[in-house]
Amino acid sequence: xxxxxxxxxxxxxxxxxxxxxxxxxxxxxxxxxxxxxxxxxxxxxxxxxxxxxxxxxxxxxxxxxxxxxxxxxxxxxxxxxxxxxxxxxxxxxxxxxxxxxxxxxxxxxxxxxxxxxxxxxxxxxxxxxxxxxxxxxxxxxxxxxxxxxxxxxxxxxxxxxxxxxxxxxxxxxxxxxxxxxxxxxxxxxxxxxxxxxxxxxxxxxxxxxxxxxxxxxxxxxxxxxxxxxxxxxxxxxxxxxxxxxxxxxxxxxxxxxxxxxxxxxxxxxxxxxxxxxxxxxxxxxxxxxxxxxxxxxxxxxxxxxxxxxxxxxxxxxxxxxxxxxxxxxxxxxxxxxxxxxxxxxxxxxxxxxxxxxxxxxxxxxxxxxxxxxxxxxxxxxxxxxxxxxxxxxxxxxxxxxxxxxxxxxxxxxxxxxxxxxxxxxxxx
Amino acid sequence: xxxxxxxxxxxxxxxxxxxxxxxxxxxxxxxxxxxxxxxxxxxxxxxxxxxxxxxxxxxxxxxxxxxxxxxxxxxxxxxxxxxxxxxxxxxxxxxxxxxxxxxxxxxxxxxxxxxxxxxxxxxxxxxxxxxxxxxxxxxxxxxxxxxxxxxxxxxxxxxxxxxxxxxxxxxxxxxxxxxxxxxxxxxxxxxxxxxxxxxxxxxxxxxxxxxxxxxxxxxxxxxxxxxxxxxxxxxxxxxxxxxxxxxxxxxxxxxxxxxxxxxxxxxxxxxxxxxxxxxxxxxxxxxxxxxxxxxxxxxxxxxxxxxxxxxxxxxx
Numbered sequence: 001x002x003x004x005x006x007x008x009x010x011x012x013x014x015x016x017x018x019x020x021x022x023x024x025x026x027x028x029x030x031x032x033x034x035x036x037x038x039x040x041x042x043x044x045x046x047x048x049x050x051x052x053x054x055x056x057x058x059x060x061x062x063x064x065x066x067x068x069x070x071x072x073x074x075x076x077x078x079x080x081x082x083x084x085x086x087x088x089x090x091x092x093x094x095x096x097x098x099x100x101x102x103x104x105x106x107x108x109x110x111x112x113x114x115x116x117x118x119x120x121x122x123x124x125x126x127x128x129x130x131x132x133x134x135x136x137x138x139x140x141x142x143x144x145x146x147x148x149x150x151x152x153x154x155x156x157x158x159x160x161x162x163x164x165x166x167x168x169x170x171x172x173x174x175x176x177x178x179x180x181x182x183x184x185x186x187x188x189x190x191x192x193x194x195x196x197x198x199x200x201x202x203x204x205x206x207x208x209x210x211x212x213x214x215x216x217x218x219x220x221x222x223x224x225x226x227x228x229x230x231x232x233x234x235x236x237x238x239x240x241x242x243x244x245x246x247x248x249x250x251x252x253x254x255x256x257x258x259x260x261x262x263x264x265x266x267x268x269x270x271x272x273x274x275x276x277x278x279x280x281x282x283x284x285x286x287x288x289x290x291x292x293x294x295x296x297x298x299x300x301x302x303x304x305x306x307x308x309x310x311x312x313x314x315x316x317x318x319x320x321x322x323x324x325x326x327x328x329x330x331x332x333x334x335x336x337x338x339x340x341x342x343x344x345x346x347x348x349x350x351x352x353x354x355x356x357x358x359x360x361x362x363x364x365x366x367x368x369x370x371x372x373x374x375x376x377x378x379x380x381x382x383x384x385x386x387x388x389x390x391x392x393x394x395x396x397x398x399x400x401x402x403x404x405x406x407x408x409x410x411x412x413x414x415x416x417x418x419x420x421x422x423x424x425x426x427x428x
Numbered sequence: 429x430x431x432x433x434x435x436x437x438x439x440x441x442x443x444x445x446x447x448x449x450x451x452x453x454x455x456x457x458x459x460x461x462x463x464x465x466x467x468x469x470x471x472x473x474x475x476x477x478x479x480x481x482x483x484x485x486x487x488x489x490x491x492x493x494x495x496x497x498x499x500x501x502x503x504x505x506x507x508x509x510x511x512x513x514x515x516x517x518x519x520x521x522x523x524x525x526x527x528x529x530x531x532x533x534x535x536x537x538x539x540x541x542x543x544x545x546x547x548x549x550x551x552x553x554x555x556x557x558x559x560x561x562x563x564x565x566x567x568x569x570x571x572x573x574x575x576x577x578x579x580x581x582x583x584x585x586x587x588x589x590x591x592x593x594x595x596x597x598x599x600x601x602x603x604x605x606x607x608x609x610x611x612x613x614x615x616x617x618x619x620x621x622x623x624x625x626x627x628x629x630x631x632x633x634x635x636x637x638x639x640x641x642x643x644x645x646x647x648x649x650x651x652x653x654x655x656x657x658x659x660x661x662x663x664x665x666x667x668x669x670x671x672x673x674x675x676x677x678x679x680x681x682x683x684x685x686x687x688x689x690x691x692x693x694x695x696x697x698x699x700x701x702x703x704x705x706x707x708x709x710x711x712x713x714x715x716x717x718x719x720x721x722x723x724x725x726x727x728x729x730x731x732x733x734x735x736x737x738x739x740x741x742x743x744x
Contacts, residue, residue: 198636200448200610200639201572202605202634204571272552316525317547318526318550320548320570
């Protein structure tokens with residue numbers, strides 16, 4: 001298929017490009033920009049006048065709920081939702097049922113995903129067998145099957161010796177490890193930030209040290225082993241301070257936050273809204289402001305949706321009994337744009353955090369626009385308003401704290417591997 | 429925290445879920461109404477026909493004897509039909525969801541649900557989903573709120589002390605797990621009590637407890653000095669099993685209310701306890717049975733206060 005994307009404002013954060021020009025796509029790649037190549041016969045034309053053309057989004061945490069959790073969402077539904085969100089590459093955490101701890105499961109997932117429209121899927125393998133934190137998985141085999149990193153997802157790693165061994169083994173295989181710092185004992189049975197709202201509502205608390213104690217352990221073990229560690233979903237100001245020192249000391253660590261933590265705080269849980277029940281918990285306004293600041297500075301490398309579609313039954317429960325997580329892959333772009341607008345940053349800076357930078361963490365050839373690059377593109381209207389609702393969300397998970405909110409910025413087309421996998425107002 | 433859910437558009441009480449965010453006029457209305465029901469208990473026929481023909485369902489997802497009994501007596505004195513459901517042992521254990529249970533009971537023409545649940549916020553969830561004519565009364569949810577207990581405590585304080593404006597009230601004990609204490613604190617601050625103190629070891633206090641508007645003390649001597657009202661909270665035995673406290677004996681030594689410690693308070697101070705008491709753990713028998721204790725009147729007032737809440741809700 002040969003595509004011409006005409007008249008769009010092309011923004012590529014990696015090169016600083018920001019200019020209205022045409023893009024020509026053939027055989028899955030960008031073949032020309034500005035001038036059409038000779039003998040280019042357009043089969044599909046996208047009129048991007050008034051729209052922004054940027055690299056397709058790279059989302060570091062999208063739960064596709066397969067295998068095993070199809071009652072929450074299906075691979076097909078979430079792939080469609082991701083494409084509608086402008087996402088062209090995604091990493092999926094291993095917290096499926098069974099977890100992604102065997103090469104066969106990973107191969108099957110990759111095979112199924114490849115045969116349907118939607119983003120390129122990069123599975124994150126389980127670091128330990130069944131995510132139990134006891135026995136290492138066959139990381140070498142899993143990497144051959146397609147795993148790009150290894151993680152415990154939100155499962156705990158209680159035994160520090162296993163963590164040390166896992167990091168040493170990952171270094172041996174030259175594989176990255178993704179960890180969300182959370183101390184098992186300090187977070188046990190907790191559901192909300194240990195702050196003013198938990199004090200008022202009597203919700204079992206998760207104190208900030210649940211994150212910082214675990215983070216300190218991880219950082220010391222990174223220092224010891226030299227393992228490449230990506231820190232997932234940091235939630236507190238204190239943890240960001242530790243990250244700053246670690247990066248300053250040259251430790252090989254990167255970090256992301258969930259987009260909801262950029263906008264929301266414990267205050268949003270004050271009416272027991274189960275859609276605001278997340279891991280890690282939404283913390284204080286001070287923590288949220290520190291996250292926004294660190295994201296602007298670049299201390300935080302990337303924002304992800306931490307997409308977690310949950311069925312209604314699991315959310316229509318008292319807060320502490322509800323399933324944690326929020327649907328978000330379709331909100332990553334507008335919520336990142338909202339943050340940048342409020343922080344006085346440019347479109348390019350916003351796009352950078354959800355394209356180029358997460359692609360570097362994944363180590364994939366994505367997140368850039370240039371001749372010869374894969375044709376993974378997102379075309380969006382930065383000014384279009386739309387209302388988040390069960391109807392407008394394509395994900396089977398309708399569990400969004402932003403239900404009923406109007407957001408600015410809407411995806412019009414998503415091009416993946418040279419195919420138009422999403423067009424606004426068209427159901428696949 | 430969600431006044432809109434509790435109040436009708438014109439500001440009347442629709443559900444009683446928490447005392448937080450309720451205006452003083454509504455708290456006072458409930459206390460005044462309860463006052464008028466005190467005399468009902470003293471009559472030979474202890475019934476008034478205010479709720480005749482109404483069906484009140486006591487939904488106890490967590491076991492309770494006293495609270496359920498006083499709600500039942502209160503409803504019966506108002507001539508309501510009362511159905512007691514001990515759900516801890518029935519539907520939920522068969523896997524039915526909370527909202528399904530409520531939908532089924534609504535279909536049985538309920539007018540009011542009195543709900544106790546082990547999870548904070550469960551009554552809020554129910555209130556959000558019931559038909560508009562059904563009222564929800566929170567009879568204790570998790571660690572969040574126990575508004576009728578808070579109200580009956582306010583009734584007791586007002587009965588013995590007149591009003592709240594010159595009082596020093598001290599709450600002693602396990603604030604961390606106590607829905608009772610949270611409701612008392614919200615009521616006291618709303619009704620204009622100038623100084624509410626809490627006394628407990630750090631392990632039994634929420635981290636941001638001072639944000640509730642209380643003065644935090646760790647030692648009894650400073651905490652109950654010159655207090656007009658002392659409220660002792662129940663210390664559950666299971667708190668001894670974790671790392672919250674080393675032993676009942678050590679707790680009693682430092683935070684148990686003994687005649688010696690009571691002398692630090694004002695001579696006319698009253699001693700309250702929401703019950704059930706652990707004698708020799710948080711309170712000495714001599715104090716519990718002494719002349720400053722008003723623990724049994726609390727129970728009696730509890731019926732009048734619950735009658736007041738149910739009659740006001742049914743009339744709104």
